[in-house]
Structure formats: C-alpha cells, structure tokens
Amino acid sequence: MERAVVDPLVEDYLRRLDAAAYPLGDDRRGELMAGIREHIDAAIASGEVHDEASTRVLLDRLGDPAEIVAAARDESVDGPAGTPYPGPPAAPVSYRRPGIGLEITAALFLTVGSVLFVVGWLVGVVLVWASRRWTVGEKLLATLVFPGGPAFALFLAGAVTGTQSCSSSSETDGLGGPAIGTPVETCTTSGLVLPPWIGVPLFAAWVVLPVIVAGVLLMRARRRADAELPIAVDPSTATRWGGLEIAAVLLLSPRPSVPNALPGRLFLSRDGRRCSGEPCNEARGAAGKGRLTSVNGDPHPLGAAGGHGRQPRDRQEHRAAARCGASTSAPE
Amino acid sequence: MEPGEAQNPLTQLRRGVIEYCVLALLTTDELYGFDLVKRLGESEGLVTSEGTIYPLLSRMRRAGWVTTTWRESESGPPRRYYAITRSGQHALDGFTTEWSRFRDSVDGVLGTGEGQHGARRG
Numbered sequence: 001m002e003r004a005v006v007d008p009l010v011e012d013y014l015r016r017l018d019a020a021a022y023p024l025g026d027d028r029r030g031e032l033m034a035g036i037r038e039h040i041d042a043a044i045a046s047g048e049v050h051d052e053a054s055t056r057v058l059l060d061r062l063g064d065p066a067e068i069v070a071a072a073r074d075e076s077v078d079g080p081a082g083t084p085y086p087g088p089p090a091a092p093v094s095y096r097r098p099g100i101g102l103e104i105t106a107a108l109f110l111t112v113g114s115v116l117f118v119v120g121w122l123v124g125v126v127l128v129w130a131s132r133r134w135t136v137g138e139k140l141l142a143t144l145v146f147p148g149g150p151a152f153a154l155f156l157a158g159a160v161t162g163t164q165s166c167s168s169s170s171e172t173d174g175l176g177g178p179a180i181g182t183p184v185e186t187c188t189t190s191g192l193v194l195p196p197w198i199g200v201p202l203f204a205a206w207v208v209l210p211v212i213v214a215g216v217l218l219m220r221a222r223r224r225a226d227a228e229l230p231i232a233v234d235p236s237t238a239t240r241w242g243g244l245e246i247a248a249v250l251l252l253s254p255r256p257s258v259p260n261a262l263p264g265r266l267f268l269s270r271d272g273r274r275c276s277g278e279p280c281n282e283a284r285g286a287a288g289k290g291r292l293t294s295v296n297g298d299p300h301p302l303g304a305a306g307g308h309g310r311q312p313r314d315r316q317e318h319r320a321a322a323r324c325g326a327s328t329s330a331p332e
Numbered sequence: 333m334e335p336g337e338a339q340n341p342l343t344q345l346r347r348g349v350i351e352y353c354v355l356a357l358l359t360t361d362e363l364y365g366f367d368l369v370k371r372l373g374e375s376e377g378l379v380t381s382e383g384t385i386y387p388l389l390s391r392m393r394r395a396g397w398v399t400t401t402w403r404e405s406e407s408g409p410p411r412r413y414y415a416i417t418r419s420g421q422h423a424l425d426g427f428t429t430e431w432s433r434f435r436d437s438v439d440g441v442l443g444t445g446e447g448q449h450g451a452r453r454g
Binding site: 071 | 347364365366367369373380381382383384386387388389390405407408409411412
C-alpha cells in the first residue's frame with residue numbers, strides 16, 4: 001500500500017473533520033475522531049484502500065465532515081445522560097490507554113500533597129492548569145475548593161480543638177489560677193474567631209470537598225483520556241516513568257524541614273508564645289482571661305503567618321500548648 | 333423539510349430506522365465499526381454517508397443500547413467492538429413490532445405488498 005499517497009489525503013480529511021467537530025466538545029469529538037480513524041485504519045488494513053483512487057472512494061463514502069458532525073449534533077439534542085465511556089482493555093499487549101498521570105499527580109498534590117504547606121498545594125494548582133483534559137471551569141473549581149487543601153484545614157481544625165480544651169478547662173480550674181504570679185493570656189484564638197458550630201462544619205467541608213472535587217475531576221479526566229486513541233507501547237520499555245510515579249517519590253521521600261513550615265505550628269506559636277516558662281500551669285490559670293484578650297488581639301487565624309520570624313521558639317512552645325490542652329482536659 | 337421540497341423522502345425515514353438495523357446486526361455478532369458499516373452497506377440504500385454511523389454508535393452507547401469492548405487486531409491498533417445490551421434488545425423488539433404494523437399500513441395504503449408480507453398485525 002502506498003502510505004505516501006494515502007496518508008496525506010487521510011490526514012487532510014481528518015483535519016477537516018476535527019475542525020468541523022469542534023462544537024461537539026472534547027468528549028464527543030474525541031470519540032468521533034477515534035471511530036473514524038479506526039474505520040480508515042481498518043479499511044487500509046483490509047487492503048481495499050491502497051492508492052489515491054481507492055482512498056478517495058473511502059473518504060467519499062464516509063461523507064462530508066460537515067454532514068457527519070451534523071449527524072452528531074442532531075443526536076445530541078435528545079441524547080440521554082448515558083453511561084460512562086468504557087476504556088480500552090486493562091492490559092493491552094502493545095497498546096495502552098492514555099494515562100492520566102499528570103491529573104493524578106495534580107489531584108494528589110491538591111489533597112494529600114498539601115501537607116507540604118503552600119508549596120504542595122501550589123504545585124497541584126500548577127499541574128491542574130497544565131492539564132488539557134479539564135475545562136477552565138473545572139480548573140477554577142479545583143483551585144478555589146479550597147485554597148491550601150485539606151491539610152491546611154486539618155491544622156486549623158487542630159488549633160480549634162486546642163482552644164476548646166484550654167478555655168473550657170479554665171472554667172473548672174479557675175480556682176487554681178490565682179496561685180500563679182503572672183497571668184498568662186491565652187492558648188489560642190481561633191475558637192473565638194470561628195465558633196464551633198460554624199467552624200467545625202467549615203473545616204470538615206475544607207477537608208472533604210477538595211477530596212470529592214479531586215475524585216470527580218479525576219473520573220472526568222479518565223473518561224476523556226479513554227476517548228483518546230490508545231498509545232502504542234514499545235515492549236522493550238517495560239517500566240514507565242509518569243507523573244504518578246514521580247508524585248509517589250515526592251510524597252514518600254523524607255522531608256525534614258516541613259514541620260516548621262506547617263501552618264498549624266505558626267498559628268499555635270503566635271498564641272503559644274505567651275505560654276512560656278512552665279506553660280501548663282500558667283496557661284491553665286489564665287485561659288479564661290485569655291479568651292477576652294484574644295478577641296481584641298488576633299482576629300484572624302491566618303494572621304498568624306506573621307509569626308515567621310519567631311520560628312526558632314515555635315516547636316517548644318507548641319509542645320507546651322499541646323501539653324496544656326491535654327492536661328487541662330483531664331479534670332473534666 | 334417541507335413536503336414539497338423533499339429531494340429524497342427516504343432521508344428522514346432512513347435516519348429513524350438505521351439504529352435499529354445496527355441493533356439487529358449486533359444480535360448475531362459483536363462487530364467493530366468498519367465491519368458493521370460494511371454489513372449495513374450490503375443492504376442497498378440503508379447508509380449514504382458511512383461516517384454518520386459513528387455518531388450514531390456513540391449515541392447508542394450513551395443510551396445504554398450497546399456496550400463496547402476493545403480487542404486486539406492482528407493488524408493495526410485495537411478495535412472497539414460493539415455488543416447489544418438487554419435494553420438495546422428491548423428497544424429492537426419494540427421497534428420490530430411497530431415497524432411490522434407501520435410497514436403493513438403503508439403497503440396497504442399504497443396498494444402494494446399486502447400479500448408479500450403476510451397478514452396485518454403479524
């Protein structure tokens with residue numbers, strides 16, 4: 001067969017069809033193109049298309065691209081929601097379905113990867129916008145639900161819990177307070193910024209929704225990838241390094257510097273600073289008073305980012321705050 | 333299309349019945365696109381633009397009338413095979429009954445084929 005003669009005609013036809021099919025949207029266009037390509041490949045493989053004349057006959061019989069697209073649009077009017085698009089076989093011998101390593105990596109960074117505070121989530125955002133399998137709307141959704149990712153919310157939620165144990169203990173332990181010479185202000189502030197009835201659902205949503213969004217977007221990416229043509233695999237290259245593998249290494253590798261960068265630490269340190277010395281006793285005695293000061297003090301937990309310069313003390317102080325919460329909850 | 337300006341009165345009719353012809357072909361065999369189009373082409377006048385079968389198959393898949401599986405081919409990329417589903421079979425059965433009545437009615441009015449196709453409401 002004369003591919004040199006056949007291919008240009010076929011490519012020209014497919015190009016015109018692809019252009020005409022643009023209004024169908026990515027899913028439908030991909031499926032249509034894959035079907036027509038398969039048809040042409042099968043005709044060539046059957047031997048009945050081998051020169052210019054037979055190629056023209058084949059393409060004529062397929063029909064005018066505009067007519068094919070019109071048929072597709074016609075059907076889209078009453079087409080039912082339908083079933084998910086099934087992909088090629090799980091383990092093809094010499095072809096594989098197009099991978100969605102990039103999309104999986106993006107989803108991982110946006111959710112699990114957000115424990116690498118800011119950096120991990122930002123990497124996820126960049127990867128999301130690099131993908132060509134998501135619409136702009138979906139990319140916006142992934143970016144805005146929610147900034148920072150679930151890990152960010154988990155640390156904020158941890159701070160809220162800490163506040164609740166500290167402040168409630170102040171009511172029962174209030175008598176022990178005066179024994180302490182210097183009143184210490186507070187343990188944390190966030191519980192006052194967001195009362196539990198609004199804070200807890202918000203944090204829960206902040207943790208859960210990004211995971212749901214990531215899951216939905218991944219399924220869509222998978223479906224769109226399946227509508228693309230299978231990718232030929234060279235059997236000699238058994239192992240393949242894709243986005244998924246790279247993400248796994250990044251996420252599993254040791255990261256000693258991370259704890260200092262976690263938002264929860266910064267956040268707690270700002271308040272925990274005041275729990276210096278023998279933090280537990282002092283904090284317990286003064287926790288009730290701390291609630292008041294904190295209202296005026298630091299109205300927004302995100303303001304704690306200003307605590308960057310105090311990092312060297314953070315860890316110890318955070319531990320103190322944690323101990324404070326743990327021990328004071330016991331009397332109740 | 334206005335009745336007076338119909339170039340080919342069968343165009344609309346063809347559009348309405350072709351998917352049932354596809355279903356009928358799939359009751360005996362699972363077929364891939366090219367094969368399916370060839371079989372349809374063996375019946376004269378059923379298909380004009382072969383390419384329009386692919387949007388049709390796509391629609392039938394979304395409607396749950398057919399399922400697709402990928403299979404290796406001895407030459408070239410894997411091929412998507414179509415198989416009829418239970419719901420597709422129901423649709424075909426319903427259409428077959430309706431079509432028999434419709435065909436007989438038209439034949440009766442046109443005054444042709446009454447004897448060829450057997451009793452009405454068969």
